Amino acid sequence: MNGRLRAQLEETILPPIVALLIAALVGDLLILVYGQSPAAVYRLLIQGTWGNAYGLGQVLYKTTTLTFTGLAVAIGLQAGLFNIGAESQLAAGGFAAGVVGAMLPAGIPSVVLLPLFIAAAAIGGGLVGGAAGALKAKWGAHEVITTIMLNFVVLALLNYLTVAHFKVFDTLHTADIRSGALPRLSAVVPAFHGSAANVVLVLALAAVAAAWWYLYRSRAGYELRAAGLQPGAAEYGGVKVSRVWWQAMLLSGAVAGIGGLNFVLGYKHYYEDSFASGMGFLGIAVALVGRNNPLGVFLAALLFATLSQGGLAVNAVVPKQMVEVLQAVVIIAVATSVPEVRRLLRGARRSAAT
Amino acid sequence: MTGPAAGFAVRLTGIEKSFGPVRANRGASLAVAPGEIHALVGENGAGKSTLMRVLSGMYAPDAGTMEVDGRDVTGWSTAHAIAAGVGMVHQHFMLVPPLTVAENIVLGREITSHGQLDRAGAERAVAELCARTGLVVAPGRRVADLSVGEAQRVEILKTLYRGAKLLILDEPTAVLSPPEVDELWRVLARMRAGGDTIVLITHKLDEVMEISDAVTVMRHGETVGRVATRETSPAALARMMVGREVALAGAAPLPPAPAHTATSADRPALEVRELTVADPRKARAVDAVSFTLAPGEILGVAGVEGNGQTELVEAIAGLRPARAGAVLLDGRDVTRLTVHERGAAGLSHIPEDRQRRGLVLDYSIADNLVLGQQRLYTRRGALDGARIADNARRRIEQFDIRPGDPAAPARTLSGGNQQKIVVAREMGRDFSVLLAAQPTRGVDVGAIEFIHAQLRAARGAGKAILLVSADLTEILALSDRIAVMYGGRFAAVLPRAMATEEVLGAYMTGAAGQAA
C-alpha cells in the first residue's frame, strides 16, 4: 500500500521537477546568450512576481484564467478527449458575458447578476466545446482537429461580430458592462493596488474544488473517467460513451468559457478582441503539468502565471520572449519525461526487487 | 535438451523476458532439430508466443542464449533473423490492410528498378512463389479484401519470399475453417519434405498429435519438457501443461438439473428469437439465431472462434444493435433496452475480454467491483464510498481475490485474479440470466476450478446460464445442452448426453448439419 502510494507519487512529482530543471538550464543558456547573468535574471523574475504585492496580484490574475483553461483541458483529457479549443472557448465565454453585460441596465447588484454572467459565459464556451463533442460523438470526427479548426472559425466569427455589431467606435472592444462588475482584490487588500487580481479568483478556487468532487466523487465522474480510460469497459458498464464524450466537451468548453469572466467582469469590464490570446494553449500545458488533477492544475497554473508575469519583470534585461520559450520547454520536457521517468522508475524498481 | 548444439536448428537456453511486472519467460529453453515439425504447447499465457518473438528478433531477451544452426544469435533483430532464414507467422496477422498482397510480401525487401518500386516485378515474383508453393492468392488484391485463410497464406508467403527455412507459426488454426486447416497441414508437410523446419505454437493437443514430430511443453514461462510425439499421448501432454492430473473432456458429470418449479417451466429465463446481428465486414455475423434458456440450465455454445459467438453475446447484452429479431428476459422484450436497463432487468454478463471490456484496469479493485452497478451505489449524484468499500471487502473475501487490498489497481493483478473480480461482480449482483463468455480464458487452473464451481452453484440456485467457450472440455463439463455455432448460425443444439467431441467437431467444422 505504502510502496504503491510512493511509486504513484514519484511518477507524478518527478516529471515536473525534471522538466523545471531542464527549463532552468535552457533559461540559463538563453540568458547567457543575451549576455546577462542567469542568477540576476532569476532573482529579478522572483522579485517581480512573488517579491511584491503588485507582482503577486498579476500572478494571481493570470492564475485565475489559466486555472479555468487548465481545468477545461483536464476534464476533456479525463474523458479521453484532447480539447485544443480552450482558446476559442475562453473567448466565446468572455464575449457572451461582455454582450450580456453591455445590455444590462445599471445599478443591479453583482451578487444577483453573477449567476447570470456565469451562465452566459458557460453557454458561450460550452457551445463551442459542445460542437466539437457532438462532431465526435455523432460522426467520429477527431476532436483534436475539430477543436483546432473551431478555434480559427470561432475567433474569426467573434472578430466579425465585434467589429460589425458590438464594438465601441475606434476600438476593438464592446461597450462597458453597466452592472455586475466584480471588485478587485485590492478592495480587500490594498497592497494589491494596480494589479488585475479580482474576485473571480475565488470562483476559480471553487471550480477546482467542484471539478475534484465531480471527477473523483460523483457517479458522473466515475463514468467519465471510465470512458476516458477504457471506452469498451465503460460501455459494458452501462455508460453511453458517445454521450459522455459530448457532455465532457460541453463541460470542458463551459469551464473554459467561465474563465472569460476574469477579464470581462474582474478586469476591464468589457470584451475585447483577442483578450484570450495564448491562454487556451497554455491551458494544455497547465493540465499536463498538473497531471489532469484539479489541485495539480491550480498549482501548475500558478507556475505558468509566474513565468508569464516573470517575463514582464525581466523584460528590461532580457527579452520577455525568453519566458515563452521556457513555457514551451516545460511542456515538451514534461510530455517527454512522463513516459520516460515511468519507464526508468519501473525498471529501477524491478531490478531492486529481483 | 542435452544433445550437441550442432545437431539443432534452434537452441534457446535460459531465456528470460519480462514486461513490466510480468515475467513472460523465466529461463525457458527450446531445441528444434532440423527438418522437423516441432510443436510448442502450453496453456494461454505460458509464454510460448513471447519465446518465439524472442527467436524471431522482435523482442531482445533479458537473459539467456540463442543459437540458430549452431551460431550464437542472442538478441538479434528481426532483420538479422529474416536474413538467417527465420520467419514468423503471427497469431494476429502482421499485414497492412490497405496495401496489396504483393506490396505486403515485398515490404522491407522491395524489388526496385532505377531506385523505384518495380510493381510488375513484385507481382510476378509473388505469382511465381504462389505457383511453386501451392499457396494461391492474387498478388494485386488489397489485403483488406482477403478472407482470413487467404491472409494467412499471404503471411506464410511473406516468410517464404524472404527465404525462410525455419518457419514459426503462432496458433495458425485458431481462425481457420477445417478445410483450410487441412490445406495448411498439406503445405507444412510439403515444406518439411523440402527440408524446412517448422515450429508450431498451439494449445490444441489433437493438432500436436496429428502433425508434429516433437513437442516442447511450456508452463508459467518455463520449459517443462521435450518429447517425441510418437512417444507421448494427449493425456501425458496435458499433465505436463498444467502440472498435474487433469480431467479431460466431460469427465466431471453434472448433477441432474434441479427440478423446475411450475412457474419457471412455463417461461424461459432467456429467449432469443431470430436474432440477426450485422458486422461491419460480414453482412450477418449472427444469422437468425433462436433459442430458449430455462432457469437452472446451462446452455453451452461451442464453435471455432469468429463464428458469431462474440456478436451473439454482445447483442444479447445490449452492446451491439440487433438488426432483426428479439431478445426476451423472463418473457419481457428487452431488444431496445440499454445495457444498464438490461442489467436492471436481471441480466449479468462475464465478457470474453476482461482486459478491454470487463475491467477498467486503472481503477481499483473496489471501483471495478461496482462497474455496471454504479447507479446502485450512488446517493444524490455522489458515489457512496462506504458501501463500495463494504462491497469490496465482502467480495474479496468470498472470492479470494489477491492481493486483497481494495485500493490496488486491477492492472496489477494476475489474469486469474482479474477474472475473479469480474466473476465476483457479475455473480454477486441480483440476476436471473448470466452470459458467461470465455469465463476461464487465460486463467490458471486453480481459478478455473473455482469459476466452474461458481457456475455450477449458480445453476443449482436456478440461474440460467449461457456459456460461450472455445474450450470444448469446459463446454462438455458444464453444459446441460450444447449448441454449436458455425457461420453465424446454430448448426446444432444437442443434449449433453448426445454430445461428444467427435460429434461437436463435425458441427463446428461445418461438416455436419449444413442443411439444418
Add this chain to the structure above:
Amino acid sequence: MIFLALVAQTVRISMPYLFASAGGVLSERSGLIGLGLEGYMLAGAFTAALGSYYGQNPWVGVIAGVGGGMALALLYALCSIRYKADQVVVGVAINLLAVGATRFFLRLVFRSSSNSPRVPGFSVVETGTGFLALAHNPLIWMGALSIPAVAWLLYRTPFGLRVRAVGEHPGAALSVGVPVPKVQWIAVALSGALAGLGGAYLALDQHQFSDQMTAGRGFIALAAVIFGRWDPVRVGFACLLFAAAETMEIRLQGTSQIPGQFVQMIPYLLTIVALAGVVGRAVPPAALGKSGD
C-alpha cells in the same frame, strides 16, 4: 488579364500551403501528427531571413530555412518517436516554442520585436499579371514540384512503401525488418524541411521576417492534408482551393456582401465537414498519433 492575375496570386498564396502540406502528408502517412507544421514553417522563415541577411544571398536563406524547419521537426521526432511523448502535446508545444524562440532571437539578433531588416529575395519587378515574377522565383517551381515529388516518393519508391506501411501498421512493418523509428525520423525530418521551405518562401517573398508571419498557414496546410484525405494529389488541390478562396477574399475586400472573416473560415469549415464525413469520410492512417503506446 484579370483572370490571369487572379491565378498568379492564387499560385503565390498557395506556395506555403503546398510546401507545408507536402511535408504534412509525409509525416502523417508515417503515423506522426503534423501539428507542428506551423512551428516548422515559422522557424524556417526566421532562419531563412537570417541566412539571407548574413549570406546576402537568397539561396543561403533557402538552405537555412530548410535547416530551421528541420531542426524543430527533429526535436518533435526526438520527443515523440524516441521518448514516446504524446504527439499532440509536443506538437502544440513546438508551435509555442517557435513563436517564443523566433521572437527572442529577433530581439537578440536584430534588436527588434516586430521584424528583421530587409533581406535579399528572388523576386523581380512586378509586371502585368505577375507571372514573370513568379517564373523567376525558383521557390515557386520548387513549391509546385513539392506535391508531385512527395507523391512519387510515397507511391513509387521503397521508402514510400515503408512509410505507408509504418503509418498503417507499424508492428507489421517491424516484423519484416523495416526499421520503423528510422522511417518515421526521416519522414518527420523531411516534413520539417518542406515546411521550412514554405517559411523561407514567405520570408524571401516579403524580403523580411516579421513576428508570427506564418499567421496560421501551417494549420491551413494541416487542414489541406486532412481535407485531401492524406493523398498528395488531392492535398495539392485542397491547397489550391484554399488559396483561391483567400485570393477572392483579398480581391473582394470591402466590395463584397460577404465579410472577409467568413471567407477565412472556409478551409477550417471544409475540414470539419470532411472529418464528419458528410461527403465521403476522411479516414486517417490507422496508426496516426500512436507512437506513444
